Amino acid sequence: MPGHASFAAADLEDTVNASDLEDLIGYNLKRAYVIVQTDFRDTLGEDGLSARMFSALSLTVRYPNITQSELAKMLGIERSGLVAIVDALEEKKYLARAAVPGDRRVQALVPTKKGAKAYGEAVAAVKAHEDRLFADMTKTEKETLLGLLRKIRRKEAKA
Amino acid sequence: MPGHASFAAADLEDTVNASDLEDLIGYNLKRAYVIVQTDFRDTLGEDGLSARMFSALSLTVRYPNITQSELAKMLGIERSGLVAIVDALEEKKYLARAAVPGDRRVQALVPTKKGAKAYGEAVAAVKAHEDRLFADMTKTEKETLLGLLRKIRRKEAKA
DNA sequence: GATTTTCGTTACTTCGGTAAACAATTAAAG
DNA sequence: CTTTAATTGTTTACCGAAGTAACGAAAATC
Missing domain, CATH: 1.10.10.10 (Winged helix-like DNA-binding domain superfamily/Winged helix DNA-binding domain)
Structure with missing residues (x-):
């Protein structure tokens, strides 16, 4: 557990269960994107x-x-x-x-x-690569995800 | 419609409705990420x-x-x-x-x-910023999205 | 006590992308 | 028509967000 640099102040960490960051769509979107993008590169990568x-x-x-x-x-x-x-x-x-x-x-x-x-x-x-990476998702889950991502994409600022 | 640089070859575009790119989670993830990240910057931006x-x-x-x-x-x-x-x-x-x-x-x-x-x-x-940007999503949709993104995050390569 | 590991740091590089200016060309206004 | 606008592809300069490699100081391990 972080925040305990030996002289560990306040143990309110367990009390605070509202994570802020972890509940943000933007943050999760970024972390997920990095994972997928990295796997893409590892797959197609090396002069691909x-x-x-x-x-x-x-x-x-x-x-x-x-x-x-x-x-x-x-x-x-x-x-x-x-x-x-x-x-x-x-x-x-x-x-x-x-x-x-x-x-x-x-x-x-x-x-x-x-x-x-x-x-x-x-x-x-x-x-x-996608089949392998998202093997733990059902077809429905993948379609739901795709649908929600497309919903976000519709907000794109138009020229 | 693209692909019609005046002398427009093959009109099979309408025939081909399998978009490949648009059906990839990775591509949609990236596009969605860019939109959210841009809005984040526009909101918090300018020396924020x-x-x-x-x-x-x-x-x-x-x-x-x-x-x-x-x-x-x-x-x-x-x-x-x-x-x-x-x-x-x-x-x-x-x-x-x-x-x-x-x-x-x-x-x-x-x-x-x-x-x-x-x-x-x-x-x-x-x-x-997130409330505004995702105003067209229900609470359930947001939670579903969050859950699916977290599911992707679990695949993170651990050190 | 010698070696290995960890921590923060620096320097360098890469990658993806924007913004501004430009020449060539075409379209629109007068 | 001629002048002005806008569009297309391009170059150049820049920026933000990362990674890698190396290092000195300090701690942990053996």
């Missing part, structure tokens, strides 16, 4: 895809010819921040920046065959 | 307490004379990382590093009156 790269690639596969601005908005990050992610994916030959006839400003992102394949494998690995 | 400082102060108030090592472990961070947090709190005169008679290595953290008061106000502000 980072979470950022995975999510960017995922949307590129699902929405081929998506614009960088559109992608950034969907990911909830700034355009400037996306550049490095797309650079990394392009360097791995997982996608390409393609010129768009109509508008010479935009660069459409299109996954390569290699990228589509790598994404398929990554998805499998990620699903295995 | 950061989330790190708040949680460290919280545990110091609850467990006076807690050791830095103990605190770091409870927060799930490295001892080295805690130093800057304690430095910041000490600079604000919210707590003090007190020498411990028995062991000259450790520094017991003890909140000041000013710190206890500031923490009290911060707690109120944080609770208001």
Whole structure:
């Protein structure tokens, strides 16, 4: 038990059972996020895809010819921040920046065959990681959690 | 709709309704975390307490004379990382590093009156922030969410 | 008494992300 | 039309939150 640096003052710790911190959604959300994110990295990690790269690639596969601005908005990050992610994916030959006839400003992102394949494998690995990590939850619990998290996501400050 | 950079290839987007990304707990967890953390900062922000400082102060108030090592472990961070947090709190005169008679290595953290008061106000502000942010959730939903997040936290890799 | 462990600390690095400015390009107003 | 606005991708500089490695002082172990 903490708070007992040998000369231990006040033993009111057991009296106080309102933990504040532990009852906050934000704090628990953060701690849970760190755990999941760490496991993700340990799974996909070591020259695999980072979470950022995975999510960017995922949307590129699902929405081929998506614009960088559109992608950034969907990911909830700034355009400037996306550049490095797309650079990394392009360097791995997982996608390409393609010129768009109509508008010479935009660069459409299109996954390569290699990228589509790598994404398929990554998805499998990620699903295995979640299956394993949340093995002690029932399907209902997972769906409930997902629903509640999405409910929070709806509060997102819109541009 | 994305993926339609004017010359819009394949319209299979509507066909594909398995979103992958949106069905991942990890992704939703992260997005939700960012939203809550941002609102926390906007509330307590501007020379208020950061989330790190708040949680460290919280545990110091609850467990006076807690050791830095103990605190770091409870927060799930490295001892080295805690130093800057304690430095910041000490600079604000919210707590003090007190020498411990028995062991000259450790520094017991003890909140000041000013710190206890500031923490009290911060707690109120944080609770208001969560009440407001999660106003569209029932008490049951919040408790369910808390329970599920704690279930994830139990998987924490122990030192 | 010699060795090992613990504690707080420093220095360095990494990662994810924002903000501001910019050139090129397109759209909108006049 | 021409001038002004806005948009796109990008670079650069910065910041916050962490981790790792090493260290000296002190304590614990053998």
